Amino acid sequence: MIHRSLFLGLISLVCAGAAAAQTPQQHGQPDWPCRQVRVPELAIASVWTGPPLDEAMKHWRDDQTIADLVVRLAQRRTPIDEAEQLIGQFAKSSGDRRKARLTTLFAGVYERMNDERRDVVSGLDRFGRRLKDMAEKAREETQRLRDQQDQKPPDPEAVRKAGESLQWRLRLFEEQRRMIGYVCESPALIEQRFGALARAIQQAME
Numbered sequence: 001m002i003h004r005s006l007f008l009g010l011i012s013l014v015c016a017g018a019a020a021a022q023t024p025q026q027h028g029q030p031d032w033p034c035r036q037v038r039v040p041e042l043a044i045a046s047v048w049t050g051p052p053l054d055e056a057m058k059h060w061r062d063d064q065t066i067a068d069l070v071v072r073l074a075q076r077r078t079p080i081d082e083a084e085q086l087i088g089q090f091a092k093s094s095g096d097r098r099k100a101r102l103t104t105l106f107a108g109v110y111e112r113m114n115d116e117r118r119d120v121v122s123g124l125d126r127f128g129r130r131l132k133d134m135a136e137k138a139r140e141e142t143q144r145l146r147d148q149q150d151q152k153p154p155d156p157e158a159v160r161k162a163g164e165s166l167q168w169r170l171r172l173f174e175e176q177r178r179m180i181g182y183v184c185e186s187p188a189l190i191e192q193r194f195g196a197l198a199r200a201i202q203q204a205m206e
Contacts, residue, residue: 047195050201063101098205127179
């Protein structure tokens with residue numbers, strides 16, 4: 001039979017996890033698991049003061065050199081100092097077309113990183129839904145365990161199985177819940193990198 005103090009601790013964990021999962025609902029985002037505001041799109045206006053991007057957005061993939069460089073710059077495994085060097089080399093090699101080509105490069109970086117951020121935010125929505133589902137299942141199993149313990153007389157084997165099932169469920173839930181702080185940083189990290197790349201590209205125009 002599951003020890004009563006452990007039983008109460010498990011219930012407290014379920015309640016705490018459920019409360020954490022429900023906090024984002026205050027912001028109108030029932031599946032969003034993060035304390036950060038849900039912002040799926042990168043904001044260009046806050047980082048870009050260069051030429052208009054309408055045409056560049058349409059054609060950046062047409063230049064293979066630019067398309068390849070966009071991939072390297074957007075990848076987080078490329079250190080920012082290396083990315084800045086690549087941007088400087090690209091600007092120097094572009095000659096009189098430097099400003100136009102850097103604008104096209106920025107358009108590609110924006111589109112690729114914006115797509116990445118949208119994918120990450122969608123993944124966090126799915127993570128939030130899964131966490132809520134896990135909390136609900138844990139609550140259901142908690143109630144089943146209480147029902148088994150309240151039976152007169154209780155069935156020790158049924159209580160044992162219900163307790164083991166609940167402990168397994170809660171271990172999984174807690175493992176997932178501990179990941180929230182880490183995974184919720186991903187959109188901000190993408191935004192920070194995007195801002196750094198935007199500054200480097202604009203400085204290369206000067």
